[in-house]
Amino acid sequence: MKPIIIVAAIALAAAAPAKKLLTPSDIVAAAPPGAWRTISPDDLLVMDLKNGGRVVIQLAPEFAPVHVANIKALARGSYWAGASIYRVQDNYVAQWGLNESDKPWPAGVTPKPPAEYTRPLKGLRIKPLGFPDPYAPGAGFVDGWPVAYSSRGGWADLTHCYGYVGVGRDLSPDTGTGGELYATIGHAPRHLDRNIAVVGRVIDGIDQLSSLPRGTEALGFYKDKAQNVPIADIRLASAMAPADRPSYEYMDTMSPTFAAYLRVRANRKDDFYIRPAGGVDLCNVQVPVRRKG
């Protein structure tokens, strides 16, 4: 067996009883309870597929409040009844909703939300990445989220990392209501940052999207609608019976544990590594999120 990377702890040989060099997973496993923050069930969108798969999305109301309020209203109003995953483009996105539907919006939906593609930097506490970012003057973490920002411009944006969720739109910026969502399933398409509303991230079940057959039409749309992957239900965890609700927590990005995790992400020195990188890009840091209980 030739695993190409060891993510779990490795027992050191007896001949080398010296200091154990930690992996990122070691640091996450040893994190104290105080390093974790519970995600509100009102910010968890639970998508169940008819094939039995489940995809759980953490919403980010602090970055796109009107779009996220729309998504919650769509879930509460059962807008997605009959929806499906209808587009899977390799190294790019999987997209779902009621494509080309004229279904009316449920109560509480703002049909033309403002272009929440950035938010004011003011008031945000940022843990800096500490390495250059080719897409923005600054990069770091705010309350568990990866962000790019400009101190001079006064803006911050939630970035398109792997598994992040955005609102599909047409060419005009006021055309994305929230009914059509996509998740990124390849190398982070950061050129979309500041051009689309990013509303959250898949925290469980991304493989239910990333392993789907790729669509063969332009942009990865499925050619035959029979290829569409039917969605059984999309609802907020807060609308589920308490006993059925999944619960998750994310690592506090201002915690000393996260600082240690970030250092090791940029400098892998565990047994497999010969030359630590001495740097890391924003989307390879992957803020730890785990199921509770």
Next chain:
Amino acid sequence: MKPIIIVAAIALAAAAPAKKLLTPSDIVAAAPPGAWRTISPDDLLVMDLKNGGRVVIQLAPEFAPVHVANIKALARGSYWAGASIYRVQDNYVAQWGLNESDKPWPAGVTPKPPAEYTRPLKGLRIKPLGFPDPYAPGAGFVDGWPVAYSSRGGWADLTHCYGYVGVGRDLSPDTGTGGELYATIGHAPRHLDRNIAVVGRVIDGIDQLSSLPRGTEALGFYKDKAQNVPIADIRLASAMAPADRPSYEYMDTMSPTFAAYLRVRANRKDDFYIRPAGGVDLCNVQVPVRRKG
């Protein structure tokens, strides 16, 4: 329909007859014949799966000559008869070969190749990326390949971008002969750069790997060997009958066309985009490669 990105040319409305803003695809489509370089059939590894899928890999002998010579000897010696894809880890790699086999190496294989994780910078003509790279002092392109480099250190390495192929190894650096290969299927795991021999890239059929079910064992190994995806044949294009050989070409990264492509990759101004990024990371540039004839 709400496509989230337009990759093809968009016809401008009659009301806006001004200068057409090019997409990266427009530039590739209009590239003159002189901007392309044919890939030698001796550097094309053709992997046919028993399910009918085909994966074509361009080998990079200039970066890992002994490892690539091994791979060619393994193909010529039919080493991979009975091989399969046995590991698929989400946002990471798909890996194939004869896992845990004691099969003897065919003629011409160096069982313990040198650690070709970097190569001398001297003699390389580099087209610089022009934006900071968090993983190395420099980043750019050499003869169609993305590279990281250090002028001070005098080294360059082929980087782990999406679809790039490396040689699986155990903890010790002299354990990767070339029999077990992986391709990256998620956000570029650049922390592996300079720690593994990168031997090429998938130039056709990456979706045959990226859309496979993820393995549920540690590191994405398939739990049940019945889940392994059998490989029908792995051979060099040069060993195929001329009429059956696929042929490909890549864009010359020193050409003016590539320079224009790189500029637009960093500054999308076509109709969908509101705010061009003003930068791009190495792995989002994606050197154009296309089938010939």
